[in-house]
Amino acid sequence: MRILIAYDGSSPANEALDELTRAGLPAKVEAVLVSIAEVWLPPPSSIEMVAGDTAITIDERLKEALTLGNGAAKKLQSNFPDWSIHVEASIGSTAAEVLRKASEWQPDLIVVGSHGHSAIERLLLGSVSLKVLHDAACSVRVSRVNARQTDEPARIIIGFGGLKYSWAAVQTALRRSWPPNTEVRLITSIGPLLLR
Structure with a gap:
């Protein structure tokens, strides 16, 4: 399995x-x-005044x-000692860079964190996780900051509509090695009925 993990230290x-x-x-x-x-x-009108400073800033960043990334990889490696982990750093828009790397490398899964912005913040600032989720050609796992840390079993909900994508989600879940006592629920619904 190939996994692309977006990381910004947040x-x-x-x-x-x-x-x-x-x-x-x-x-593995x-x-x-x-x-x-x-x-x-x-802005372009002031670019020549700060061109040297910008190059230094880009290198530093x-x-x-x-x-x-290297610090995160060490943590990840301690949790998954058999994984092969490679770290890359890049400059640019986070969503665009994640999607560019995904297009180039073709992972099976992309992992991103969600900052939990309000609707207005998402409208003004955009949402990296939402952009990646909508535009990626593979599965995307979006993790939200969990206020309550728990040792409870994982609980998985799969929305099932009977289409090939629904079946793919079920097949993917079946191939995983979930922690003991994981609960999986399949949720489905039928469209509104027209009464005459």
Whole structure:
């Protein structure tokens, strides 16, 4: 299995790493952890004034992203000693970089953390997890920061509509090695009935 993990050092990104221990993933995985530094360029009219400073900032941010990624990879490796983990750092929009790497590498699963923005924040700032979820060509696992840490069994809900994508979700869940006592529920519904 090939897993692409987006990491930025935030609490949601760390939660996404921690949650992988409950994700039923196989012992043998090829993982790429991509650590992305978002760098915003100044407006074009002032670019020549800060061109040198921007180059230094980009190099520094890239080094920081690589350091963060290496730290996360060590933590991940301690939880999954048989995984092959490679760290990459890049500069750019987080969602765009994750999708670019996914297109290039073709993972089976992308893992991202959710920052839990409000609807207005998502409208103004956008949502990395939502963009990746909508545009990725593979499965995406979005982990939310869990206020209550628990040792309870994992609880999985699969929305089932009878289409090939629903069957694919069920087949994927069946192939996983879930922790003991994991609960899986299949939820389905029928459309509204027209009464005459």
